[in-house]
Amino acid sequence: MTGQAERSVETLLRTQIIDPDCTWSLGSYGAVAAFRRNPDEPARRLDDGRIGLMTDRGAIAFAVSPALRPFAYETGFTGGWSQAVALCLPAAACAMGRRAVLTELGADAAAARPEDRDGILFDLGLGLDAVDACVRVTDPALIACLRAVSGRPLFDAGNPVVHALKVSGPHRVFVARPGRIEVYTAIPAPDGVGEPGPHCHILPQLLRLRRTHAATAPIPHGWVPVAALHPAHPVKDACGLSIPFDAARHAAFERLLDAWGDPGLVALRRAVLSGGVPDPVLADGRFARSAIRAARAQRAAMDA
Structure with missing residues (x-):
């Protein structure tokens, strides 16, 4: 990662950490810790150089490394979609203790x-x-x-x-x-x-499945997601309850997709949202079909 790219990742983390509507997660498939705070919840910044916050209910602390790479994506499903920015490391650089006993x-x-x-x-x-x-x-x-x-x-x-x-x-x-x-x-x-x-x-x-992430997440081969940030969703609140479509939230995640998403999946999304027909070559594959479902769910929410 170049110095400019590393600074861009740092900007991403620092921008999202101050947004109380962004949820953070860290873990693996089947074992995850999450951090979120309420808008009016007192929070203190860390004073040791790490990017993070402390509240009376929990804390988060991150440091940017040259190997850290974000991947933004959406996943479509019946009746809606999810969105995330996975924070990934190369498989060869992500190992922790790997202990199998207490x-x-x-x-x-x-x-x-x-x-x-x-x-x-x-x-x-x-x-x-x-x-x-x-x-x-x-x-x-x-x-x-x-x-x-x-x-x-x-x-x-x-x-x-x-x-x-x-x-x-x-x-x-x-x-x-x-x-x-x-x-x-x-x-x-x-x-x-x-x-x-x-x-x-x-x-x-x-x-027991020994997976690093859900099969629905379009993580490129050779990369392992170790954490993720989940910006405010356009049609859901923090409890997962439905809210009216929020165009500002939708546009904010679109910018993250443009910066950190897969260009092919982003192109499919744009085609659907603009009322066009997705490129049949790009539309082939599990992740492509999921991206199209997500975009169609967004069109429905925008038109509701």
Whole structure:
């Protein structure tokens, strides 16, 4: 990446980090931490050179590297579309700990808040290639519990630590090469619904598939998405509820697609939105069909 391109990535991150309507995620398929804040929620910027924010519910911290590359895309589905900018690294440069068992890592010197840097990090041992999914613990009893079962897979039958973590709700800390997301909120009950703010999920049934990302995401071969930003959606609020079509949000993501999207998919999108017929050569393939569905859903929303 050239110096100019690296500065462009930094501008992208700094512009989006100050927008409370942008949600951030970091993780892998089946294990993701997310950061979002309310428009009126107090937030502090990090003072250590990293791009990020801290609130009472969570934190995000990123650093731009020459290898980091954004990919903007839309995914069409029945009744709507999603949008994201994946933050990717080359497959050869994304490796993290890749631990398959619960492992103590020591004090979290890189914690976003200085007061959290004495907490002890434990890698949950999910075996992810590009992300370390951890908990940060200060409670002596929970530290002792985790140490007693270190070296075992988290989801071993009879492993008591899963229940202990759900009850105590320590900070969840997901770390990748570009940065981290920290979640301080309580872990909701299995049948509960968390707030639309910082949260994480770990889904063993998806982890078993050993994928780095959903098959619907048009990530170029050789790249691994380790994080993503999700700008404000034109027809959905933070809770996923329908809102009237917001032309400004739609135009804002269009600019991101122009800057960071696949040119062929962007051309298909433009053809549909302008009322034209997509180029049949470009329209061949799974990702092309999804981009066309997304554009058609946008046309419908604009005309509603």
